Amino acid sequence: MSGALSHIRVLDLSRVLAGPWAGQIFGDLGAEVIKVERPGSGDDTRHWGPPYVKDAEGNDSREAAYFQSANRNKQSVTLDFTQPEGQRLVRELVQNCDVLLENFKVGGLAAYGLDYATLNAINPRLIYCSITGFGQNGPYAKRAGYDFMIQGLGGLMSLTGKPDGEEGAGPMKVGVALTDILTGLYATVGVLAALNQREQSGLGQHIDVALLDVQVACLANQAMNYLNTGVSPKRLGNAHPNIVPYQDFPSADGDFIIAVGNDGQFRKLCEVAGLPALADDPRFSSNKARVAHRAELIPLLRQATVFKTTAQWVSLLEQAGVPCGPINDLAQVFADPQVLARGLRIDMPNSLGSSTPQVASPLRLSETPVQYRNAPPLLGEHTEQVLSRHLGLSAEQITALRAAGVL
Missing domain, CATH: 3.40.50.10540 (Crotonobetainyl-coa:carnitine coa-transferase; domain 1)
Known part of the structure:
Protein backbone atom coordinates (compact mmCIF):
# COMPACT_ATOMS: atom_id res chain seq x y z
CA MET A 1 0.00 0.00 0.00
CA CYS A 218 3.19 28.03 21.17
CA LEU A 219 3.01 30.03 24.38
CA ALA A 220 -0.72 29.45 23.87
CA ASN A 221 -2.80 30.26 26.96
CA GLN A 222 0.16 31.81 28.75
CA ALA A 223 0.57 34.34 25.95
CA MET A 224 -3.14 35.14 26.13
CA ASN A 225 -2.95 35.48 29.91
CA TYR A 226 -0.28 38.15 29.42
CA LEU A 227 -1.98 39.89 26.49
CA ASN A 228 -5.23 40.19 28.42
CA THR A 229 -3.70 41.40 31.68
CA GLY A 230 -0.38 43.02 30.86
CA VAL A 231 1.15 40.93 33.65
CA SER A 232 3.88 38.42 32.80
CA PRO A 233 3.04 34.95 34.15
CA LYS A 234 5.45 33.55 36.70
CA ARG A 235 6.97 30.12 37.09
CA LEU A 236 4.67 27.74 38.93
CA GLY A 237 6.70 24.56 38.82
CA ASN A 238 4.30 21.79 37.85
CA ALA A 239 1.20 23.78 38.71
CA HIS A 240 -1.20 25.24 36.14
CA PRO A 241 -1.83 29.00 35.98
CA ASN A 242 -5.56 28.66 35.24
CA ILE A 243 -6.66 25.36 36.80
CA VAL A 244 -6.38 24.06 40.39
CA PRO A 245 -5.56 21.36 41.42
CA TYR A 246 -3.54 20.49 38.31
CA GLN A 247 -0.03 19.49 39.38
CA ASP A 248 2.14 16.86 41.02
CA PHE A 249 1.48 15.55 44.53
CA PRO A 250 3.58 13.40 46.85
CA SER A 251 2.58 9.80 47.48
CA ALA A 252 3.86 7.23 49.96
CA ASP A 253 6.44 6.00 47.43
CA GLY A 254 7.09 8.94 45.11
CA ASP A 255 5.02 11.47 43.24
CA PHE A 256 2.04 11.44 40.90
CA ILE A 257 -0.14 13.84 38.95
CA ILE A 258 -3.70 15.01 39.57
CA ALA A 259 -5.25 16.94 36.68
CA VAL A 260 -8.67 18.17 37.78
CA GLY A 261 -10.41 19.93 34.91
CA ASN A 262 -13.80 20.84 36.39
CA ASP A 263 -15.72 21.21 39.65
CA GLY A 264 -17.31 17.76 39.38
CA GLN A 265 -13.91 16.12 39.19
CA PHE A 266 -12.77 18.15 42.18
CA ARG A 267 -15.71 16.89 44.23
CA LYS A 268 -14.83 13.30 43.32
CA LEU A 269 -11.21 13.92 44.28
CA CYS A 270 -12.26 15.22 47.69
CA GLU A 271 -14.45 12.17 48.27
CA VAL A 272 -11.66 9.73 47.37
CA ALA A 273 -9.17 11.66 49.52
CA GLY A 274 -11.52 11.58 52.52
CA LEU A 275 -11.95 15.35 52.45
CA PRO A 276 -15.54 15.82 51.19
CA ALA A 277 -16.02 19.10 53.05
CA LEU A 278 -13.47 20.81 50.80
CA ALA A 279 -15.81 20.54 47.82
CA ASP A 280 -18.42 22.70 49.59
CA ASP A 281 -15.95 25.16 51.07
CA PRO A 282 -16.60 28.50 49.29
CA ARG A 283 -12.82 28.97 48.95
CA PHE A 284 -12.61 25.83 46.81
CA SER A 285 -16.06 25.09 45.39
CA SER A 286 -15.31 26.62 41.96
CA ASN A 287 -12.18 26.64 39.85
CA LYS A 288 -12.04 30.45 40.04
CA ALA A 289 -12.08 30.23 43.83
CA ARG A 290 -9.48 27.45 43.86
CA VAL A 291 -7.10 29.50 41.70
CA ALA A 292 -7.49 32.43 44.11
CA HIS A 293 -6.94 30.18 47.16
CA ARG A 294 -4.34 27.86 45.65
CA ALA A 295 -1.90 28.41 48.52
CA GLU A 296 -4.47 27.20 51.05
CA LEU A 297 -5.83 24.23 49.12
CA ILE A 298 -2.69 22.52 47.88
CA PRO A 299 -1.14 21.89 51.34
CA LEU A 300 -4.42 20.31 52.51
CA LEU A 301 -4.40 17.90 49.60
CA ARG A 302 -0.69 17.14 49.94
CA GLN A 303 -1.22 16.17 53.58
CA ALA A 304 -3.68 13.51 52.41
CA THR A 305 -1.86 12.15 49.35
CA VAL A 306 1.24 11.01 51.25
CA PHE A 307 -0.65 8.16 52.93
CA LYS A 308 -1.15 6.01 49.79
CA THR A 309 1.22 4.81 47.10
CA THR A 310 1.13 6.17 43.58
CA ALA A 311 -0.38 2.93 42.29
CA GLN A 312 -3.13 3.08 44.92
CA TRP A 313 -3.99 6.69 44.08
CA VAL A 314 -4.03 6.04 40.35
CA SER A 315 -6.33 3.05 40.81
CA LEU A 316 -8.74 4.85 43.13
CA LEU A 317 -8.87 8.09 41.15
CA GLU A 318 -9.28 6.34 37.80
CA GLN A 319 -12.26 4.44 39.21
CA ALA A 320 -13.74 7.75 40.34
CA GLY A 321 -13.15 9.41 36.97
CA VAL A 322 -10.51 11.84 38.16
CA PRO A 323 -7.66 12.35 35.65
CA CYS A 324 -4.38 11.27 37.19
CA GLY A 325 -1.21 9.39 36.39
CA PRO A 326 2.32 8.43 37.45
CA ILE A 327 5.49 10.32 36.62
CA ASN A 328 7.45 7.78 34.61
CA ASP A 329 11.09 7.65 33.60
CA LEU A 330 11.77 6.44 30.07
CA ALA A 331 12.27 2.82 31.15
CA GLN A 332 8.79 2.91 32.64
CA VAL A 333 7.41 4.69 29.56
CA PHE A 334 8.54 2.00 27.15
CA ALA A 335 7.32 -0.74 29.50
CA ASP A 336 3.89 0.85 29.93
CA PRO A 337 1.05 -1.41 28.74
CA GLN A 338 -0.54 1.34 26.64
CA VAL A 339 2.76 2.26 25.01
CA LEU A 340 3.34 -1.43 24.25
CA ALA A 341 -0.19 -1.83 22.88
Missing part, protein backbone atom coordinates in the same frame (compact mmCIF):
# COMPACT_ATOMS: atom_id res chain seq x y z
CA SER A 2 1.49 3.35 -1.05
CA GLY A 3 2.04 6.09 1.49
CA ALA A 4 -0.04 9.24 1.42
CA LEU A 5 2.91 11.23 0.01
CA SER A 6 4.48 8.53 -2.15
CA HIS A 7 4.15 10.85 -5.17
CA ILE A 8 6.31 13.54 -3.54
CA ARG A 9 10.10 13.91 -3.67
CA VAL A 10 11.85 16.00 -1.02
CA LEU A 11 15.39 17.36 -1.21
CA ASP A 12 16.50 17.78 2.40
CA LEU A 13 19.43 20.18 2.79
CA SER A 14 18.76 20.65 6.50
CA ARG A 15 20.68 19.36 9.46
CA VAL A 16 20.44 18.97 13.25
CA LEU A 17 16.76 18.70 14.26
CA ALA A 18 13.97 21.04 13.08
CA GLY A 19 14.46 20.48 9.35
CA PRO A 20 15.33 16.77 9.61
CA TRP A 21 12.25 16.26 11.82
CA ALA A 22 10.07 17.62 9.02
CA GLY A 23 11.93 15.50 6.49
CA GLN A 24 11.36 12.36 8.55
CA ILE A 25 7.63 13.04 8.72
CA PHE A 26 7.54 13.28 4.93
CA GLY A 27 9.50 10.05 4.69
CA ASP A 28 7.17 8.29 7.11
CA LEU A 29 4.23 9.36 4.95
CA GLY A 30 5.80 7.77 1.90
CA ALA A 31 7.71 10.62 0.26
CA GLU A 32 11.11 9.98 -1.27
CA VAL A 33 13.50 12.04 0.86
CA ILE A 34 17.02 12.71 -0.42
CA LYS A 35 19.22 14.03 2.39
CA VAL A 36 22.22 16.02 1.13
CA GLU A 37 25.17 15.99 3.55
CA ARG A 38 28.71 17.30 3.68
CA PRO A 39 31.29 14.76 2.46
CA GLY A 40 33.35 13.34 5.29
CA SER A 41 31.31 14.72 8.19
CA GLY A 42 27.63 14.90 7.29
CA ASP A 43 24.88 16.16 9.56
CA ASP A 44 26.30 17.58 12.81
CA THR A 45 24.18 15.22 14.89
CA ARG A 46 25.92 12.14 13.48
CA HIS A 47 28.67 13.01 15.98
CA TRP A 48 26.51 14.04 18.94
CA GLY A 49 27.26 11.02 21.08
CA PRO A 50 27.54 8.90 23.07
CA PRO A 51 25.36 6.90 22.96
CA TYR A 52 25.90 5.28 19.56
CA VAL A 53 24.11 2.59 17.60
CA LYS A 54 25.62 -0.86 18.07
CA ASP A 55 27.02 -2.78 15.11
CA ALA A 56 26.56 -6.51 14.41
CA GLU A 57 29.21 -7.40 17.02
CA GLY A 58 27.60 -5.23 19.70
CA ASN A 59 30.26 -2.54 19.53
CA ASP A 60 29.65 1.19 19.29
CA SER A 61 29.48 2.39 15.70
CA ARG A 62 30.12 5.96 14.61
CA GLU A 63 26.37 6.55 14.31
CA ALA A 64 25.10 8.69 17.19
CA ALA A 65 21.68 7.88 18.65
CA TYR A 66 20.75 11.57 18.28
CA PHE A 67 20.95 11.37 14.48
CA GLN A 68 18.73 8.28 14.52
CA SER A 69 15.86 10.23 16.06
CA ALA A 70 15.10 12.32 12.97
CA ASN A 71 16.47 10.64 9.84
CA ARG A 72 14.74 7.36 9.04
CA ASN A 73 13.15 6.77 5.64
CA LYS A 74 15.78 8.96 3.94
CA GLN A 75 18.54 8.42 1.39
CA SER A 76 21.90 9.99 2.24
CA VAL A 77 23.88 11.65 -0.54
CA THR A 78 27.24 13.30 0.13
CA LEU A 79 27.65 16.40 -2.00
CA ASP A 80 29.80 19.48 -1.53
CA PHE A 81 27.78 22.35 -2.92
CA THR A 82 30.44 24.90 -2.02
CA GLN A 83 32.02 23.69 -5.27
CA PRO A 84 30.53 24.74 -8.62
CA GLU A 85 30.08 21.15 -9.74
CA GLY A 86 28.24 20.33 -6.51
CA GLN A 87 25.96 23.32 -7.03
CA ARG A 88 25.19 22.11 -10.53
CA LEU A 89 24.23 18.68 -9.21
CA VAL A 90 21.88 20.17 -6.60
CA ARG A 91 20.20 22.31 -9.25
CA GLU A 92 19.72 19.26 -11.44
CA LEU A 93 18.17 17.34 -8.55
CA VAL A 94 15.86 20.29 -7.86
CA GLN A 95 14.39 20.01 -11.33
CA ASN A 96 12.79 16.71 -10.31
CA CYS A 97 11.86 17.53 -6.71
CA ASP A 98 8.65 18.86 -5.22
CA VAL A 99 9.99 20.21 -1.93
CA LEU A 100 13.29 21.59 -0.68
CA LEU A 101 14.02 21.88 3.05
CA GLU A 102 16.89 24.05 4.27
CA ASN A 103 17.96 25.62 7.55
CA PHE A 104 20.95 27.73 6.61
CA LYS A 105 21.40 31.30 7.81
CA VAL A 106 19.41 33.92 5.94
CA GLY A 107 21.01 34.41 2.53
CA GLY A 108 23.48 31.60 3.14
CA LEU A 109 22.53 29.58 0.07
CA ALA A 110 22.43 32.57 -2.28
CA ALA A 111 26.23 32.48 -2.54
CA TYR A 112 25.92 29.04 -4.10
CA GLY A 113 23.04 29.85 -6.41
CA LEU A 114 20.73 27.69 -4.32
CA ASP A 115 18.42 30.41 -3.02
CA TYR A 116 14.67 30.39 -3.65
CA ALA A 117 14.71 32.91 -6.50
CA THR A 118 17.32 30.94 -8.44
CA LEU A 119 15.74 27.54 -7.89
CA ASN A 120 12.22 28.84 -8.52
CA ALA A 121 13.39 29.90 -11.99
CA ILE A 122 14.58 26.34 -12.59
CA ASN A 123 11.48 24.67 -11.14
CA PRO A 124 8.46 26.98 -10.65
CA ARG A 125 6.57 24.13 -8.96
CA LEU A 126 9.19 23.83 -6.21
CA ILE A 127 8.09 24.43 -2.63
CA TYR A 128 11.11 25.89 -0.87
CA CYS A 129 10.92 25.79 2.95
CA SER A 130 13.47 27.87 4.87
CA ILE A 131 13.84 27.18 8.59
CA THR A 132 15.85 29.74 10.55
CA GLY A 133 16.16 31.00 14.09
CA PHE A 134 14.53 34.37 13.50
CA GLY A 135 12.99 34.43 10.03
CA GLN A 136 13.90 36.14 6.77
CA ASN A 137 13.49 39.72 8.01
CA GLY A 138 13.86 41.79 11.17
CA PRO A 139 16.85 42.96 13.21
CA TYR A 140 17.79 39.42 14.29
CA ALA A 141 17.38 37.79 10.87
CA LYS A 142 21.09 37.10 10.32
CA ARG A 143 21.66 35.60 13.76
CA ALA A 144 22.08 31.88 14.26
CA GLY A 145 19.28 30.36 16.33
CA TYR A 146 19.41 27.31 18.57
CA ASP A 147 16.60 25.69 20.51
CA PHE A 148 18.02 26.46 23.97
CA MET A 149 18.50 30.17 23.31
CA ILE A 150 15.08 30.42 21.65
CA GLN A 151 13.42 28.79 24.67
CA GLY A 152 14.96 31.61 26.71
CA LEU A 153 14.39 34.48 24.31
CA GLY A 154 10.90 33.30 23.38
CA GLY A 155 9.61 33.20 26.97
CA LEU A 156 9.30 29.47 27.57
CA MET A 157 12.00 29.34 30.22
CA SER A 158 10.35 32.17 32.16
CA LEU A 159 7.37 29.82 32.60
CA THR A 160 9.31 26.64 33.34
CA GLY A 161 10.90 25.80 36.69
CA LYS A 162 10.17 26.15 40.37
CA PRO A 163 8.58 29.36 41.65
CA ASP A 164 10.77 32.08 43.09
CA GLY A 165 11.43 31.50 46.78
CA GLU A 166 11.51 27.69 46.52
CA GLU A 167 14.70 25.67 46.71
CA GLY A 168 16.08 25.19 43.21
CA ALA A 169 14.04 28.05 41.81
CA GLY A 170 15.06 29.56 38.51
CA PRO A 171 14.31 29.41 34.81
CA MET A 172 14.55 25.96 33.25
CA LYS A 173 14.57 24.69 29.69
CA VAL A 174 12.36 21.80 28.62
CA GLY A 175 14.17 18.45 28.69
CA VAL A 176 13.97 17.94 24.92
CA ALA A 177 14.56 20.44 22.11
CA LEU A 178 10.86 21.18 22.01
CA THR A 179 11.09 24.37 19.94
CA ASP A 180 12.98 22.51 17.23
CA ILE A 181 10.37 19.74 17.22
CA LEU A 182 7.47 22.20 17.04
CA THR A 183 9.21 24.11 14.27
CA GLY A 184 9.60 20.88 12.30
CA LEU A 185 5.89 20.23 12.73
CA TYR A 186 4.92 23.76 11.61
CA ALA A 187 7.27 23.42 8.62
CA THR A 188 5.52 20.18 7.69
CA VAL A 189 2.09 21.81 7.93
CA GLY A 190 3.26 24.72 5.80
CA VAL A 191 4.65 22.45 3.09
CA LEU A 192 1.47 20.35 3.02
CA ALA A 193 -0.59 23.53 2.64
CA ALA A 194 1.66 24.68 -0.21
CA LEU A 195 1.38 21.29 -1.91
CA ASN A 196 -2.39 21.56 -1.73
CA GLN A 197 -2.30 25.10 -3.16
CA ARG A 198 -0.04 23.91 -5.98
CA GLU A 199 -2.75 21.48 -7.04
CA GLN A 200 -4.84 24.55 -7.87
CA SER A 201 -2.24 27.06 -9.06
CA GLY A 202 0.43 24.79 -10.51
CA LEU A 203 3.05 26.89 -8.73
CA GLY A 204 5.26 26.42 -5.71
CA GLN A 205 6.13 29.05 -3.13
CA HIS A 206 8.62 30.05 -0.45
CA ILE A 207 7.85 29.15 3.17
CA ASP A 208 9.55 31.16 5.94
CA VAL A 209 9.48 29.32 9.29
CA ALA A 210 11.34 30.72 12.31
CA LEU A 211 12.06 29.08 15.65
CA LEU A 212 11.27 32.32 17.50
CA ASP A 213 7.92 32.70 15.73
CA VAL A 214 7.00 29.13 16.58
CA GLN A 215 8.06 29.47 20.20
CA VAL A 216 6.00 32.63 20.71
CA ALA A 217 2.99 31.08 18.93
CA ARG A 342 0.29 1.15 20.57
CA GLY A 343 3.62 -0.22 19.31
CA LEU A 344 5.52 2.97 20.04
CA ARG A 345 8.88 1.21 19.95
CA ILE A 346 9.99 -0.33 16.69
CA ASP A 347 13.30 -1.88 15.59
CA MET A 348 14.56 -1.41 12.05
CA PRO A 349 17.33 -3.45 10.38
CA ASN A 350 20.24 -1.20 9.48
CA SER A 351 23.29 -1.31 7.24
CA LEU A 352 25.55 -2.12 10.20
CA GLY A 353 24.18 -5.65 10.36
CA SER A 354 22.26 -4.87 13.54
CA SER A 355 19.01 -3.05 14.22
CA THR A 356 18.18 0.51 15.13
CA PRO A 357 15.53 1.12 17.81
CA GLN A 358 13.08 3.84 16.87
CA VAL A 359 10.08 5.65 18.30
CA ALA A 360 7.11 5.01 16.04
CA SER A 361 5.27 7.82 14.30
CA PRO A 362 2.15 8.95 16.19
CA LEU A 363 0.28 9.27 12.88
CA ARG A 364 -2.22 6.46 12.28
CA LEU A 365 -3.81 6.65 8.82
CA SER A 366 -6.34 3.93 8.06
CA GLU A 367 -5.85 3.79 4.28
CA THR A 368 -2.26 4.97 3.82
CA PRO A 369 -0.44 3.95 7.01
CA VAL A 370 3.04 5.09 7.92
CA GLN A 371 5.72 2.86 6.41
CA TYR A 372 9.05 2.13 8.06
CA ARG A 373 11.10 1.41 4.95
CA ASN A 374 14.66 2.28 5.89
CA ALA A 375 16.62 2.88 9.08
CA PRO A 376 18.52 6.17 9.25
CA PRO A 377 21.19 5.92 6.54
CA LEU A 378 24.94 5.76 6.83
CA LEU A 379 26.71 8.86 5.57
CA GLY A 380 26.58 8.86 1.77
CA GLU A 381 25.02 5.41 1.66
CA HIS A 382 22.84 6.21 -1.36
CA THR A 383 25.06 8.64 -3.28
CA GLU A 384 25.67 6.42 -6.30
CA GLN A 385 22.09 5.14 -6.33
CA VAL A 386 20.51 8.60 -6.30
CA LEU A 387 22.86 10.24 -8.78
CA SER A 388 22.62 7.41 -11.28
CA ARG A 389 18.84 7.05 -11.00
CA HIS A 390 17.85 10.72 -10.96
CA LEU A 391 20.65 12.35 -12.94
CA GLY A 392 21.76 9.45 -15.13
CA LEU A 393 25.40 9.66 -14.01
CA SER A 394 27.62 6.75 -14.92
CA ALA A 395 29.92 4.91 -12.52
CA GLU A 396 32.88 6.64 -14.19
CA GLN A 397 31.35 10.08 -13.71
CA ILE A 398 30.63 9.37 -10.04
CA THR A 399 34.18 8.12 -9.53
CA ALA A 400 35.54 11.32 -11.10
CA LEU A 401 33.34 13.46 -8.87
CA ARG A 402 34.62 11.59 -5.82
CA ALA A 403 38.20 12.13 -6.90
CA ALA A 404 37.48 15.85 -7.23
CA GLY A 405 36.08 15.98 -3.68
CA VAL A 406 32.58 16.89 -4.83
CA LEU A 407 31.00 13.71 -3.35
